[in-house]
Amino acid sequence: MIRCLAVDDEAYASEIIATYINKTPFLTLVGSTTSAFEALNLVQEGKVDLVFLDIQMPELTGIQFLKITGGKCKVILTTAYSEYALEGFDLDVVDYLLKPVSYERFYKAALKAQQLLMPAGVTPVQKENVPVANATADFMFIKGDTKNKFIKINYSEILYVEGLKNYVSIYTTTAQRIITYQTLRELEDQLPQPPFYRVHRSYIVSTEHIRVIDGNNITIADQSIPIGETYREDFFKMIKE
Known part of the structure; x- marks a missing residue:
């Protein structure tokens, strides 16, 4: 297991990375902090790989x-500013993640670190009952x-998500529609399964809010959502189980 630390002066950002670490089989979370000096210690x-x-x-x-x-x-760098990438690579970092970081992109960076830190031929072990700081958010x-x-x-507030070209609409229990400029695939990588499942090329639903199939x-609130042919078999298998 690779011992990981999430460091960001904005707590929400370190919590996102901590969630991704907990989600990845060959990583274990030592902690997350907003203090560079705590991380340095x-x-x-x-204590950190x-x-x-x-x-x-x-x-x-x-x-x-x-x-220092x-x-x-x-080290894998995270930032909202791409101009620091070159200097980071000059200092031999593993990878450079531009915020907001999708889980898919995070996982690719983690695989690079795995190749460097874990001996060849070692199979990643699934984490079971690993004590970690900041449990999955x-x-x-x-x-x-x-x-x-x-x-x-x-x-718990998300009813369903609709993908529209390069942005998605998130529909919530508060009747609020939130638009974010990322792809449905990127958002799918961030959402936990369960309760969220892709049921159509344009829709992700929360099974917690399904009224009728x-x-x-699928009916959620007053919205009818189609189940795409590509996703039908896996979705109904999940429902039956």
């Missing part, structure tokens, strides 16, 4: 952090309509 004590590190932090920048640690752990943050704006949504249609 954990690295110096040899891989750090997911924000670049812009008030106490100590990510670049300064890298220079001097290769004592592997029951909410997510999605990108808003302006730069550096993120909106918190509780999973009638043939190839």
Whole structure:
């Protein structure tokens, strides 16, 4: 198992990364922190193999952090600003994640770290009863309509999601429709299964809010949602189980 630390001066951002770490079979979460100095102490004590590190932090920048640690752990940088990528790679980071980070992109970066940190031929072990800091969150943050704006949504409030080209509409129990500029596939990677399932090329539903399934249609609130042929077999198998 690769021991991981999520570091970001914005708590919601470190919580997203912590959730992704908990979701990945070959990673284990040592902790998440908003303090670069706390993270530095954990690295110096040899308790961390891989750090997911924000670049812009008030106490100590990510670049300064890298220079101080001097290769004592592997680092994956996270930031909203692409101009720092080149300097990060010059300091031998594993990968560079641009916020908002989808789980799919996170997982690709984690695989790179796995190749560097885990011996060849070792099969990742599924985590069971692993004590971790900050258990998987029951909410997510999605990108808003302006730069550096993120909106918190509780999973329990999401009725269904509709994909429309390069953005998605999230329909909630509060009758609020939230639009975020990302693909349905990217959002699918962020949502936990269960209760969320892709049922159509344009829809993800929460099984917690399904009122009726009638043939190839699902009713949630007052909305009828089609079940696509590609997803039908897996969806009904899940329902029967």
